[in-house]
Amino acid sequence: MSSITLHKSELKNRKSEITITGSKSESNRLLLLKALYPEIHLENISNSDDSQLMTKALSSTSDVVDIHHAGTAMRFLTAFFAVQVGREVTLTGSKRMKERPIKILVEALQALGADINYVENEGFPPIKIKGKKLTKNKVSLKANVSSQYISALLLIASKLENGLELTLEGEITSVPYIKMTLRLLDEIGVESSFINNTIIVKPNNKKTIAKTLTVESDWSSASYYFSIVALCDIGTEITLSSYKENSLQGDSALVKIYNEFGVETTFLKNTMTLKKVSHNTSPKTFNLVNAPDIAQTIAVTCFALGIACDLKGLHTLKIKETDRLVALKTEIEKLGGNVDISNDTLYLHPSNTIKEMVSIATYHDHRMAMAFAPLALKTSMIIEDAMVVSKSYPTFWDDLKTIGFKISE
Numbered sequence: 001m002s003s004i005t006l007h008k009s010e011l012k013n014r015k016s017e018i019t020i021t022g023s024k025s026e027s028n029r030l031l032l033l034k035a036l037y038p039e040i041h042l043e044n045i046s047n048s049d050d051s052q053l054m055t056k057a058l059s060s061t062s063d064v065v066d067i068h069h070a071g072t073a074m075r076f077l078t079a080f081f082a083v084q085v086g087r088e089v090t091l092t093g094s095k096r097m098k099e100r101p102i103k104i105l106v107e108a109l110q111a112l113g114a115d116i117n118y119v120e121n122e123g124f125p126p127i128k129i130k131g132k133k134l135t136k137n138k139v140s141l142k143a144n145v146s147s148q149y150i151s152a153l154l155l156i157a158s159k160l161e162n163g164l165e166l167t168l169e170g171e172i173t174s175v176p177y178i179k180m181t182l183r184l185l186d187e188i189g190v191e192s193s194f195i196n197n198t199i200i201v202k203p204n205n206k207k208t209i210a211k212t213l214t215v216e217s218d219w220s221s222a223s224y225y226f227s228i229v230a231l232c233d234i235g236t237e238i239t240l241s242s243y244k245e246n247s248l249q250g251d252s253a254l255v256k257i258y259n260e261f262g263v264e265t266t267f268l269k270n271t272m273t274l275k276k277v278s279h280n281t282s283p284k285t286f287n288l289v290n291a292p293d294i295a296q297t298i299a300v301t302c303f304a305l306g307i308a309c310d311l312k313g314l315h316t317l318k319i320k321e322t323d324r325l326v327a328l329k330t331e332i333e334k335l336g337g338n339v340d341i342s343n344d345t346l347y348l349h350p351s352n353t354i355k356e357m358v359s360i361a362t363y364h365d366h367r368m369a370m371a372f373a374p375l376a377l378k379t380s381m382i383i384e385d386a387m388v389v390s391k392s393y394p395t396f397w398d399d400l401k402t403i404g405f406k407i408s409e
């Protein structure tokens with residue numbers, strides 16, 4: 001599938017239900033932990049391309065492992081292969097992956113004794129890793145570029161002879177993802193502490209930890225339904241499963257954020273119901289340093305509703321699947337909006353026209369396609385390279401069709 005047309009649509013029913021598979025972030029951590037602790041059993045693993053790539057990479061015996069666009073897989077596997085004694089692997093990815101920095105992680109692993117070399121450009125994939133036993137246990141690293149470097153180190157930490165003590169320098173970005181890693185370690189019996197800017201993980205020499213872990217469904221994927229409900233009439237409801245009120249995923253901040261758009265969320269057993277209860281068109285300000293993946297969703301919701309929004313804490317957006325700040329500005333302005341960006345902020349001016357049949361470019365970024373899709377409740381448009389969604393949510397377009405979106409190829 002290349003481009004698709006989203007025709008101006010309405011939801012079929014006032015109440016709809018969707019089941020989303022497991023969180024890509026939780027899955028990619030647990031898949032790595034299962035490789036280290038084979039006795040754990042996993043349920044509701046994500047069906048995303050990124051999790052499939054992670055599974056394949058972990059069982060691969062090849063000396064070149066290509067993880068395409070999967071950032072977490074790139075970072076987590078760098079740490080994993082660094083401790084596979086006797087194994088030599090070149091870890092590579094897509095053209096964009098070769099532009100996504102990895103130096104902070106590589107230097108931290110080298111400081112612990114790892115043997116890693118750059119194959120093309122210093123600081124970027126591809127990298128050649130010769131697995132070794134690491135005996136050092138203390139390292140400092142910059143924490144303001146990507147939390148994935150920190151999670152990568154934490155995931156292998158309990159298998160290091162002396163555990164690991166990390167000192168985080170500077171402002172810590174995407175903190176909930178670090179806490180998610182520590183909470184998953186805790187669930188399999190690995191002890192850790194996170195006090196101020198120091199994280200300590202104790203070594204774990206037990207051979208096996210037998211336990212079933214069920215991955216909660218993906219909150220970043222849920223964000224598109226929060227946006228859809230925000231654009232619908234009062235009384236519209238969408239029920240999503242399987243979600244918990246007390247999530248490990250930082251994107252569960254959606255509940256509070258979309259409350260400001262008049263969307264009320266209630267939890268019952270393993271489902272959550274999003275209901276539009278009021279119209280709230282006041283300008284919005286959010287700091288998304290803890291939830292960068294929902295920035296695109298929120299910006300498009302505000303554009304669709306014609307309301308101003310001031311988003312801060314967005315510095316990591318520039319090194320994701322594309323430069324998401326530039327991509328958002330370009331595509332919203334094609335639709336008739338007006339957006340100012342800096343290195344870490346986005347300001348959307350209020351507006352009340354949305355151009356029709358604009359062709360939205362997606363820049364190999366699943367979240368560009370999915371964030372703009374709810375706009376079909378307001379206007380018809382084209383989404384380019386629509387299958388890009390499979391990076392995190394392969395059944396996205398089918399799920400939208402079931403609730404009433406009119407989509408043609």
Ligand SMILES: O=C(O)C1=C[C@@H](OP(=O)(O)O)[C@@H](O)[C@H](O)C1
Nearest residue numbers: 025072146147148174177292316
């Ligand atoms: O650890 C994770 O699973 C993730 C961490 C975040 O990245 P940064 O820490 O680079 O912001 C997030 O954007 C990404 O989608 C998933």
Ligand SMILES: C=C(OP(=O)(O)O)C(=O)O
Nearest residue numbers: 069070071072293320321
């Ligand atoms: C940034 C993302 O993923 P990654 O960094 O794992 O490629 C994402 O899913 O929005």
